[in-house]
Amino acid sequence: MAIGAVLTCVAALLALAGLGVVVHSRPGATRFIYSACLALSSVILIVAVARLLTWPGPDPATTLPLGLPWIGARFRIDALSAFFLAVINFGAAAASLYALGYGEHEEHPGRVLPFYPAFLAGMNIVILADDAFSFLVAWEFMSLASWALVVAHHQEAENTRAGYIYLLMASFGTLTLLLTFGLLAGPAGGYGFTDIRAAEHAAWLPGLVLALALIGTGSKAGLVPLHVWLPLAHPAAPSHVSALMSGVMTKVAVYGFVRITFDLLGEPSWWWSIVVLGLGSITAVLGVLYALMQRDLKKLLAYSTVENIGIIFIGLGLALAFKASGYAAPAALALTAALFHVLNHSFFKSLLFFGAGAVLNSTGERNIERLGGLIQRMPIVAFLFLGGCLAISALPPLNGFVSEWLLFQAILLSPDLPQWGLKLTIPAAGAMLALAAALSATCFVRAFGITFLGRPRSPEAQAATETDPLSRAGMYVLLGACLVAGILPGLIIDGIAPVVQEHVGLTMPTQTTNAWLSIIPIAESRSSYNGLLVFVFIIISTMLAVEVIHRYASRDLRRAPAWDCGFPEPSPATQYTADSFAQPVRRVFGEFAFLARERVDMPPPGDPRPATLDVRLVDVIWEGFYAPIQGWIQFGAEKLNHLQFLTIRRYLSLVFLALVLLLLMVAIWP
């Protein structure tokens, strides 16, 4: 009984959260809690992967006597939930392993230890839930547990603000999801997912549900313009939790979206996909452009999460488009690509956050303008972080490339779609996807180059030391996963097959039986890619080049001061900074993305004033969308404020007026 084992583990996680409250101040508590989390999430991971690989079909729902008395709490593992359980618990296991080392540096373990297992349990229950009530309760539980982790370091004013905005957005998201499920369940109130699937929906309903679901899950996943909390909240948490929130919790939101649109809502209409594709494309490009402008390493990674969510939604939009028109094979390809990217992003984003955590721990700095030269002092972390950068920049032979390649292949199949709206939208989405991928490479060259290369820009960076072995072990595991998923993508695609079968009714061809383990999405004459051979070829060519050069060329080597065209300057301040690296991109893309304005104040000769460069970037989403809303609320609140200072007669007349109005409404209501 897979579901029994998983539920037991989840219950154990909840018990561990309770235990965390009691024992957090004891010596060894950190080690104990994280080892237990590691063990429990590994068990769930093994169960989920084993089920996916030998897919026996979904279990019937298990009902527990919890929650609403007349329906209880239903739990079920189908292929979709098995896949997401695997994603979540792999990330959770890696984060727990990392935290075994990293968590020892936590100053207030009591603010992290109880909430960490609770957060893991919450995410697992969202995936397991088979009725709307347990889904929503678990969703809110997950939000609150992660909120508690975001404000763990609440002494910093920035973190409390992040926590506040996160709480607002999370509550708003849950509210829209509540309405979504309310509409889906209908007036009769069949809250079980089986009832929802069987229900007949009115013609106007799917559109409204899609909009609400996009807002509800999109606000958790970080779709533009609902992403504003994400770059504030994810960096505020301790780094292993940042990794979980960015790498894993956003995937729970993707799960929610897939569950509602592909499963509960019935047959899609083609115009849904235009909405999803459009939002996904804008999210991908804006996310990476904002990431490129950040100086805070963790904030940069959080914005890059926004970008990757955009890529995933482009894949989901394509799958919806194909599914709506009845093209099952391309739909299977697009959905596989989207889910593959879900998995990939959980690998490399966690890896990068772990690296950022190791840097933060060793230098106390998140601002990359004060880092530099860390490759000398933290060579292993630098190597691991570089691997993550290569993977996220979609470069072969690592995993990020495979999912983007599959997406491109899906886009190439879409001219067959009959709808004109899609014929014009999909090429644009393809261009945005390519642009986002290329900008992401630029973003991570900047992140790695400024942080790890060059000369140290501060005494803290100068004094950095290598991180502890357990943290490194967590990162090695993730880099290994990136490499395996990159060179043996066929294994992953076949693992995803049951999910795709369940939701579009067809799978991609079986990949593991192909010669040389290449992947062939449609037909060999059309396209194929073999990560294993590319990897082997690169290794062989590198070794050949090294061998030939070292055998026949001079082996002399002399260390000398840097050449720098004959004018080396010893001050590290003369290096390129993060801002100067981003300046060309800011100049090309900045005008529409940030309304960027640069003003150079150059004093005339003879004037001893220093010259200044003033750069102003506007967060267009915040200023254009949230600031007006904030303004209206403020305005309304100030007007309502007058009501607090009335005489008793006026209050009584207001009560009377309200009563009359309500009676009128009752009288007029049909």
Add this chain to the structure above:
Amino acid sequence: MALILDLIIQGAQMLLVLLLAPLLLGYTRKVKARLLRRRGPPILQPYRDLIRLCRKEVVLAENASWLFRSAPYMIFAATWVAAALVPTFATGLHFSWTADLIAITALLGSARLFLALVGMDVGTSFGGIGSSREMLFSSIAEPAMIMIVFTVALIAGSTQLSTIADTMLTADVGLRVSLGLALVGLIIVALAENARIPVDNPATHLELTMVHEAMVLEYSGRHLAVIELAAALKLLLYISIVACIFVPWGLASNGGGLAAYAVGIVTYLGKLAVGGFLLAFFETSIAKMRVFRVPEFLGTALMLGFLGTLLLFVSRSF
């Protein structure tokens, strides 16, 4: 037996591109010099340069890291693997299905990422300026390349270069608007990717506008030799891609026999000669651009590729 023959031909292609790359560079320089009414260095000069660099000692900056020392080999390997996968004299080589055109573009992207990183390794301002500008150019050139690949792939129904070449050879593709757009776009991308005029000047040194040379400024000796060879390979690769898609005539098909291969090699040499001549001719007739005009230039390629793709989405007959 057939497998061994296939492997030999694949190996021959890898050796061929490696040996021809410096020759193409020398030939282009020679043509350029003649067009400028100079005598120019001998055609074989790039080989001599490589050998001379290999004989010299490496002068390494004091704070250069392990990445700085290992990156040249990785840049070379990624470029070489990409060049080996482009059909030069024959299609359907034994490993041609390993990576399609999108993967070849991405492999070049890997090489470029390492190049941009090592530019920042020593921590000099020249290196940083080169890396920053290279990544800006690539941020527009790479999507442009992907859109061009889309255009070509939609016509040929495949992203495999061998299949594309075969389709262009056999099927009644004819003259198409979208192919024209793709050709112009691809040439713009190729000029930018290979740091040629008008985007960058391969002959500069000590100039504030340099990009590629700025990144490799700290390299010397055998490391520089490997990087120079990789750059030459990249030029050869782009000319091969243009030749294979737009003038595929003479390409031997799989198992065509020795005569077909010989014809393939001769026509390939001819295509390289024409391509190198046109490149030199173009470079002598145009001035280098300001750095911030380059994004507009590359934006043109992106728009051309996008337009080509859009036309093909509207109707397959464009």
